[in-house]
Amino acid sequence: MQIMEKDGVVKAQFEENELKKLTGEVSHVALDIGGSLIKMVFFCRDNNCSGHEHGNKSSKDTNGLTNGYSEYPVLKGKLHFLKFETKRINECVEFMSSKQFQSNGGCFCKAPACDKNIIKATGGGAFRFADLFKEKLGITLDKVDEMDSLVAGVNFLLKGVTGEAFTYMDGKNEYVQIDQNDLYPYLLVNIGSGVSMIKVDGDDKFERVSGTSVGGGTFWGLGKLLTKCKSFDELLELSHSGNNRVIDMLVGDIYGGTDYSKIGLTSTAIASSFGKAVSGNKELEDYRPEDVARSLLRMISNNIAQIAYLNALRFGLKRIIFGGFFIRGHAYTMDTISVGVDFWSKGEAKALFLRHEGYLGALGAFMSYKKDGLTDLITHHSASEPPKNLSNCSTVQDLNENGSIECTFQLSNWPV
Numbered sequence: 001m002q003i004m005e006k007d008g009v010v011k012a013q014f015e016e017n018e019l020k021k022l023t024g025e026v027s028h029v030a031l032d033i034g035g036s037l038i039k040m041v042f043f044c045r046d047n048n049c050s051g052h053e054h055g056n057k058s059s060k061d062t063n064g065l066t067n068g069y070s071e072y073p074v075l076k077g078k079l080h081f082l083k084f085e086t087k088r089i090n091e092c093v094e095f096m097s098s099k100q101f102q103s104n105g106g107c108f109c110k111a112p113a114c115d116k117n118i119i120k121a122t123g124g125g126a127f128r129f130a131d132l133f134k135e136k137l138g139i140t141l142d143k144v145d146e147m148d149s150l151v152a153g154v155n156f157l158l159k160g161v162t163g164e165a166f167t168y169m170d171g172k173n174e175y176v177q178i179d180q181n182d183l184y185p186y187l188l189v190n191i192g193s194g195v196s197m198i199k200v201d202g203d204d205k206f207e208r209v210s211g212t213s214v215g216g217g218t219f220w221g222l223g224k225l226l227t228k229c230k231s232f233d234e235l236l237e238l239s240h241s242g243n244n245r246v247i248d249m250l251v252g253d254i255y256g257g258t259d260y261s262k263i264g265l266t267s268t269a270i271a272s273s274f275g276k277a278v279s280g281n282k283e284l285e286d287y288r289p290e291d292v293a294r295s296l297l298r299m300i301s302n303n304i305a306q307i308a309y310l311n312a313l314r315f316g317l318k319r320i321i322f323g324g325f326f327i328r329g330h331a332y333t334m335d336t337i338s339v340g341v342d343f344w345s346k347g348e349a350k351a352l353f354l355r356h357e358g359y360l361g362a363l364g365a366f367m368s369y370k371k372d373g374l375t376d377l378i379t380h381h382s383a384s385e386p387p388k389n390l391s392n393c394s395t396v397q398d399l400n401e402n403g404s405i406e407c408t409f410q411l412s413n414w415p416v
């Protein structure tokens with residue numbers, strides 16, 4: 001079965017290999033059904049993933065290890081990540097059906113508090129597709145608020161996952177381990193189809209302070225119309241070889257090749273995105289699609305960086321964390337955002353990126369199993385090493401796809 005439209009060889013292989021390893025049951029499935037993509041997170045225990053006996057009162061964990069924490073079972077395993085296009089939701093349903101998620105539901109444990117046919121879901125699609133999941137899989141979607149999920153997801157990653165956050169400047173990435181005591185406040189900028197900006201002050205303390213409809217959906221939608229690209233990754237790849245200066249009007253174009261240094265603008269700064277297209281008699285066909293894609297990516301990334309900076313300034317925030325699948329670990333996007341934040345804040349604010357950037361909402365929905373007794377116990381590790389140097393990697397960097405996360409949970413709803 002084609003899990004989803006293949007974005008690149010590496011990722012497709014990874015997903016197939018990963019899925020082959022999942023020989024038994026998976027559990028605690030959570031979904032984030034967005035305007036463009038469905039993100040899925042699920043937990044799979046180490047060794048095998050089969051269920052265990054109802055009413056186990058042993059102080060051993062379910063993998064036979066001593067549980068040093070309490071009488072409740074401890075589950076060791078990995079969180080896995082998958083995505084599907086929302087317009088192809090049937091592939092997601094087919095996948096869940098083939099893995100028999102409906103017979104395990106959200107939770108494979110047989111504790112009475114767990115309803116097997118309920119799974120946590122966030123994003124607009126948790127409302128839009130509730131009937132479809134009920135009808136096709138017999139699964140009820142237990143809706144979790146989208147903003148709550150984004151914040152819970154990012155806090156989980158920043159607090160526990162090693163090698164998660166990084167800066168990207170001058171073609172170099174640097175991993176940053178954030179001190180848990182110095183995590184708040186920060187601005188979370190989630191670039192999905194649209195963009196949400198959330199000021200986060202504590203574990204459950206946050207406010208959505210801004211947003212913009214000019215986001216990932218705009219890049220993909222406008223880009224598709226202008227370049228005739230068939231997939232998001234094709235558009236991203238195309239932008240890699242483009243030159244935005246062919247279409248963008250630069251300060252130098254207006255000022256006869258010189259800087260406007262009095263207001264801090266170099267001759268190569270963009271004065272007007274797509275502004276050159278106004279002069280002359282060129283039609284869309286006269287421009288190379290790669291140049292159009294490049295200008296578009298630059299325009300949208302710049303605009304988001306600027307709005308993010310203004311909101312950081314508004315609340316005195318120094319750290320801006322960018323998430324959402326628009327970024328895709330793409331060097332040019334991250335560079336544009338970082339340079340924008342650095343330029344406007346005069347070096348005061350820093351842009352940070354995440355390896356699991358696109359899965360914040362799905363991870364947060366997963367974490368909401370806590371209230372059903374799934375407690376997250378210790379520091380987590382990404383199963384694979386983060387790449388040392390992003391600039392040596394291919395254009396479309398599927399960092400997020402390489403990183404299942406090793407976790408340990410405790411089931412406190414287990415009857416003891």
Ligand SMILES: Nc1ncnc2c1ncn2[C@@H]1O[C@H](COP(=O)(O)OP(=O)(O)OP(=O)(O)O)[C@@H](O)[C@H]1O
Nearest residue numbers: 034035036037192193194216217220232324325326
């Ligand atoms: N394979 C892909 N197919 C489509 N879009 C992709 C793909 N990879 C990255 N994107 C980009 O990611 C964006 C969607 O990001 P994300 O999944 O974080 O948001 P969403 O949850 O779908 O949107 P929203 O939160 O606004 O409902 C798309 O608009 C596009 O710019």
Ligand SMILES: CC(C)(CO)[C@@H](O)C(=O)NCCC(=O)O
Nearest residue numbers: 192193194195196210211212213
């Ligand atoms: C509507 C949501 C929250 C759905 O994820 C997102 O697409 C978004 O934040 N859009 C931007 C809407 C605005 O603030 O103008």
